[in-house]
Amino acid sequence: MEKQEFKSRIYNELSALTKAMSNPFRLQIIDLLAQGSRTVEEIAGQLSISIANTSQHLQVLKSANLVTVYKQGHYAHYRVASDEVVRSWHSLRDLGINRLAEIDRTLRQFREERESFESISIDELLQKIEQGNVMILDVRPQKEFAAGHITGARSIPIDQLAQRLAELSGEKETVVYCRGPFCVFADDAVQMLTQRGIPSRRLEEGFPDWKIRNLPVTALI
Amino acid sequence: MEKQEFKSRIYNELSALTKAMSNPFRLQIIDLLAQGSRTVEEIAGQLSISIANTSQHLQVLKSANLVTVYKQGHYAHYRVASDEVVRSWHSLRDLGINRLAEIDRTLRQFREERESFESISIDELLQKIEQGNVMILDVRPQKEFAAGHITGARSIPIDQLAQRLAELSGEKETVVYCRGPFCVFADDAVQMLTQRGIPSRRLEEGFPDWKIRNLPVTALI
DNA sequence: TATTTATTCAATAAATCTATTGAATGATTG
DNA sequence: CAATCATTCAATAGATTTATTGAATAAATA
Known part of the structure; x- marks a missing residue:
C-alpha cells in the first residue's frame, strides 16, 4: 500500500466517523443514549422530530459504528456502541463549553x-x-x-x-x-x-x- | 430563553464545531499542528493540496476556534487553539482505531x-x-x-x-x-x-x- | 390468516460542502 | 515608492447532506 493511499484511507474513515457525529440531532441522540438504551419512538419524542427522520439519523450513527440496536417485541432499542463513544462526545462537548464563546453565553443566559x-x-x-x-x-x-x-x-x-x-x-x-x-x-x-x-x-x-x-x-x- | 431554543442553540454550536473537524484534510491539519505551528505553505506541502484550498480549510478551522494564527514576516503561522483541541482529536482518533474495523485493517496491512x-x-x-x-x-x-x-x-x-x-x-x-x-x-x-x-x-x-x-x-x- | 404496529426504505428538493481557478490584498523588501 | 511574495477572497460547478413525504417491511397480536 502506498503511503498516500494509506493516509487517505485512514483520514477518510476518521472523517466519516466525525461526520456521523456532526449533526445537532445526532449529537442529542448520543447524549440521550449515554443515559441508557432508548427506542426510536422515545428518541423521536425527546428530540421533537419525526419518527422517519429519527430512524434515518440512527441509521447514520449505526453505519458509523457509534450505536448498536437490538430488537425486543415491537421495539428497536438503540444504545451507544461503547463507553468510548460517550467519552469522545464528552470531549467535544467540553471543548465547546470551554472554548466557544457562544455556548458559554447561552449557558449563562439560560x-x-x-x-x-x-x-x-x-x-x-x-x-x-x-x-x-x-x-x-x-x-x-x-x-x-x-x-x-x-x-x-x-x-x-x-x-x-x-x-x-x-x-x-x-x-x-x-x-x-x-x-x-x-x-x-x-x-x-x-x-x-x-x-x-x-x-x-x-x-x-x-x-x-x-x-x-x-x-x-x-x-x- | 425557551428550552427548545436553548437546546437548539447549544447543539447547533457543537455540531458546527464537530463539522469543522469532519473533513479528512482538516483532521490531517489538526494532527500536523499538534506537532507545533506551521505556515500555510508547509501545511499545503505536507497534505499535497493547493495553497488556496489549504487556506480555505484553515479559515474553517479558525472560524470554529480550533486554530489560531499569528503573522511573522511574510508568513502566517497556524497553531492549535489549545491542548484541548488535540485531546478531542486524539479521542476521536482512538475511537476510530479501536472500533472501526476498516482502520484496524488498513493499519495492520500497512x-x-x-x-x-x-x-x-x-x-x-x-x-x-x-x-x-x-x-x-x-x-x-x-x-x-x-x-x-x-x-x-x-x-x-x-x-x-x-x-x-x-x-x-x-x-x-x-x-x-x-x-x-x-x-x-x-x-x-x-x-x-x-x-x-x-x-x-x-x-x-x-x-x-x-x-x-x-x-x-x-x-x- | 388478517390486522396492527414500530420501524425502515426510497424519492425528492433545498441547503450546504468541496476543490478549482484566477484575481485581490496587504505587508515586507529592495 | 515599486516590486515581490504569501495568503486570502470570490465565483462556480459538482457532490453530499438534510427533512419531508408516503410506501414497504416485518414482527406481534387478534
Whole structure:
C-alpha cells in the first residue's frame, strides 16, 4: 500500500466517523443514549422530530459504528456502541463549553434567567461528600434514577418537585443533578429551591459523567 | 430563553464545531499542528493540496476556534487553539482505531508490509524506561526533534537513517517513534532496522501524545 | 390468516460542502 | 515608492447532506 493511499484511507474513515457525529440531532441522540438504551419512538419524542427522520439519523450513527440496536417485541432499542463513544462526545462537548464563546453565553443566559448562577463540578462534589455536609438530589424521571444513580442520591423527579418541597429541609447544602450540562431539569429545580429559600446549586456535569469516571453508582435491581 | 431554543442553540454550536473537524484534510491539519505551528505553505506541502484550498480549510478551522494564527514576516503561522483541541482529536482518533474495523485493517496491512508487526504503547515504554533497557529513537525531521522530543531520545531523521545505521548497536531494544499512529516514518525505520537484524518496535502513539500527558520533554533551546 | 404496529426504505428538493481557478490584498523588501 | 511574495477572497460547478413525504417491511397480536 502506498503511503498516500494509506493516509487517505485512514483520514477518510476518521472523517466519516466525525461526520456521523456532526449533526445537532445526532449529537442529542448520543447524549440521550449515554443515559441508557432508548427506542426510536422515545428518541423521536425527546428530540421533537419525526419518527422517519429519527430512524434515518440512527441509521447514520449505526453505519458509523457509534450505536448498536437490538430488537425486543415491537421495539428497536438503540444504545451507544461503547463507553468510548460517550467519552469522545464528552470531549467535544467540553471543548465547546470551554472554548466557544457562544455556548458559554447561552449557558449563562439560560441559567441566570433561572437564578442558577453557580454550578459545582464533580470534583468539588466529591470533596463535599467527604465532608459529609451535602444532600444530592436526582431530578431525572423515576425510570432513569432506577436504571442507575449517584450512590446516596435522593430521587424527586422534576415534575413532582413542586409538591414535594416539604421533604427537603435545607439543613445541608443541596446539589441537584440530571442528565448533563445541557439538561434543564436541574436548572428548573435550583430555581424552585432557591425561591423557597433552600440553598442549592446544580452539578455542572450529569450522571453519565459520574458513571464513566467509575464513581459509585447504585441501580434499583 | 425557551428550552427548545436553548437546546437548539447549544447543539447547533457543537455540531458546527464537530463539522469543522469532519473533513479528512482538516483532521490531517489538526494532527500536523499538534506537532507545533506551521505556515500555510508547509501545511499545503505536507497534505499535497493547493495553497488556496489549504487556506480555505484553515479559515474553517479558525472560524470554529480550533486554530489560531499569528503573522511573522511574510508568513502566517497556524497553531492549535489549545491542548484541548488535540485531546478531542486524539479521542476521536482512538475511537476510530479501536472500533472501526476498516482502520484496524488498513493499519495492520500497512505495517505488515513493512514487517512492523508489533507496536508498543506509551505505558509499556514507561515500564521499559524504568527498567533501563531501552533505546528511544526519534526519526522525525531535525527541526521537530529540536522543537521538543521525549527526554533521553536520540535523533536520526528518517532520511538519514540508512547511512547512519552503524551508530545503532542493538544492545538495547530500540523503540522508534515519530508524529503519531498514522505517521509512517517509524514504520519505515522499523523495517530498515529489522532488515539489519536490530530488534525494534514502533511506539503506537506519537510525540504529541507523550507531551499532552505531561511526560518529560526536552527542547533544544 | 388478517390486522396492527414500530420501524425502515426510497424519492425528492433545498441547503450546504468541496476543490478549482484566477484575481485581490496587504505587508515586507529592495 | 515599486516590486515581490504569501495568503486570502470570490465565483462556480459538482457532490453530499438534510427533512419531508408516503410506501414497504416485518414482527406481534387478534
